[in-house]
Amino acid sequence: MNVLLGIDLGTTSLKVSLYSETGLRIGSQSREYPIQVPQPGFAEQDPLDWWNAFINCCQQLKADYPEAFEQIAGIGICGQMHSQVYLDQHDQILRPAISWMDQRTASIAERYNRDASIKDLIFENTSNTASTTYSAMHIRWVKENQPEIWEKTESILIAKDYLKFRLTGQKATDYSEASGTLLFDNQREKWSQEMFDLFEIPSQLIPEVSASDVIIGTVSAEAAKITGLRAGIPVANGSTDNSASAFGAGMISSSQVTLIIGTAGVITVCSDKPLIDHLDRTLCWHYCLPKHWVTLGIMQTAGESLQWFKNSFDPPDETGTESGDIFNRYNESIRNVPDGSDGLIFLPYLNGERTPYWDSNARGVFFGINLKTEKSHFIKAIMEGVSFGLRNNIETVESLGIQIQDVRAVGGGLKSQVWLDILGKIIRKPITTISGHDTANLGNIILCGKAIGLYTSYAETIQQLVKTDRTVAYPDGSEIYEKQYPLFLELYQDLKPTFKKAAG
Template sequence: ADDKESALIMEETANNATSTYTAPQVSWIQKNEPETWKQTRHILVAKDYIKYRLTGEMMTDYSEASGTLLFDVRNRKWSDEMFNFFSIPRSVFPDAAPSATIMGRITREIAQQTGLPEGTPVANGSADNSAAALGAGMVDKGQVTLIIGTAGVISACSDSPLPDEKHRVLCWNYCLEDRWINIGVTQTAGESLNWFKKAFDYENKKSSGDIFSAYDKETADIPDGCDGLMFLPYLNGERTPYWDSNARGVFFGINMKSTKPHFIKSIMEGVSFALRHNIETVESLGMAVDQVLAVGGGLKSPVWLPVLSRIIQRPINTVAVPDTGNVGNSIIAGLALGEFASVEEATRQLISIDRTIKSPPSEKYERRYLHFLGLYEDLKERFASYAES
């Protein structure tokens, strides 16, 4: 998109066009697979298709609709301007409604096939990231949910939309009414450790054990800063805040002290630096981050969690129930059925803080963080020229 088109998309959707959104993907299908497009009548994401099969009704929610680049995030409605811009008929997308809406009921046919009682109400639901954040207890502005899974994701809650005119973080609707989230994504977080194991750790290559547990003992005695070794976690390009598909992973500062555990801990530190950058990018939009709620496989590590706390310079709260997505979906269903008077009541009943990690600040990490940011800037043009060679 040119500057004028980019400005229009930002004005209508509060977001910048990237290939991760539905509308550009549909445009690709229209251009490259016209026969497929001719046969297309409706477009549903996975959970909305399941709801359709259960109820015979089509509906999506605001959080999922935000990911289409066809939705007016500020006003919580489809954007006719964007449907016209992308030449996509409005009729192929379902109506959008709040997550805590009963969108339909189990049909007789489905009841016979599945054993679910006919007439069972079905809640509208939400995007997976929103459900996981809600299940971690994110309900108020200034709260941030941080997930280290395959990718690293931060979701920051606000009571008004905060579009990023610099096109670094996403601005989507949350699964709660009158709440929005800014989302930052580090493409390869836990996956960076998984890559290291598969590429270099031959002895454990076929192990089915938890990779984070396997590396804890090896890294426990490695000093912060890894004796000068630093990692840029851009193994598959990077999303937030650079949106640079040419960026690549880098181990910088390899020296005679560098051992296998140094490389492992440097990966933990590099991912943590990237997540801090995401949090600070959201704060630059005018949001004050008051609380960090952490979930995900990477945060099981007794080594990584304190490292993360020292690097982001904030206390980190973990929750007692690890599968926060299921908890979030339970809250949404309970609100839709009227089982909870408020989301605050629901979180009091279903969510409890497991522990709080508050590590002292580290001057070494502060210096390393500036080098981390500078290293990408130093290599940015080199990444681009190397990709073309």
């Protein structure tokens, strides 16, 4: 039996899973690690925390599943985007990795966006605009503010690529990961020398880029000794966690969508050409498949909106119940609340909003409170407001010239049949949920399996390994939601100047 190992290097934890070649998850281990905040607006991590978490997971999996662990035929990997590791000439870490969450580069991004010609140049080369998220902004900050670090820097690796380097001794990255640097020409699938020149970053600091489904090296004798893995196991190039998760949910064709309601809300739309948004509302990145791209809409606080409500009005010390119990009670409590929550509309902008507004001043609003409004109305209105926000993002992507047909849903928020039905009525497209909760590592092992020749066709492999759960379809939607949705959009536009005034 061939066994494949998947590694998902997330922002706060790393998960390692063993799979059979038939897609059966044999076992899984995860380890958490901290985010360091040396000062407000900063967010950093120790790359050794990632490596040590991986070692611990491997050792535990080997102890729990010794036979399967010895049969590992390949390793697939994905990870958090943007976060970068600085190495010296001896490949020693020079400073903590700067996380994608870090906001220290706001003034640098503003500097590049202020000049229209430079902003246009960046967009022309990368299909995106500068923001605090991109690696190039962080690298530029190190160059300007830590010259003693910059002078010693010989190579820069994104998070998962550092783990690959520790495993194989090879430095490499993939198209999807390169998209998050703002140094990559997404349309031409190659590094942009113009961006290296603009940001004054020597191109030799950045590794070669290639497809996700190629083998970049094998587990070294040194790594084998530390992790317990067998030396010589092939390691795939891998992809971003967003790409791997969408791929593990079965997204392989243009017009397919993966929708996630987790802390944030994310729609990832697959296309066979870059969908360029000249209005700068969405993100355009490369997918984990060659000649495939993804357009992303990202809500800041989706599932987190309901979590906020729970923390504020049903804290554990008062209810004595766990989060899962509370959310089950919420589902029951809203069953008799009519669609539209008797006129209550929620704007889910509790911590600003990303796409399509990019408005850090936006805030959450309950509109339409009346004497009939009860606690259950607020709960359902939150679910409806988040769903309106997701529809807004879907329609924004469709305005770029693609008709979305197939929506695949993953993430904890849509375990609720009630919320799934609300979302189905609001977006008016069929939504299919995916069985299992580790789609990122499933995507990892499919990419790896293809790289080592275990799988020959992605379409056939997806059909065999990705299992769907349930589908909801409300093509006609709901009359009340069709009336409320324009009001939802209008409320934000009317309040936008007020949000800005309040922030000032």
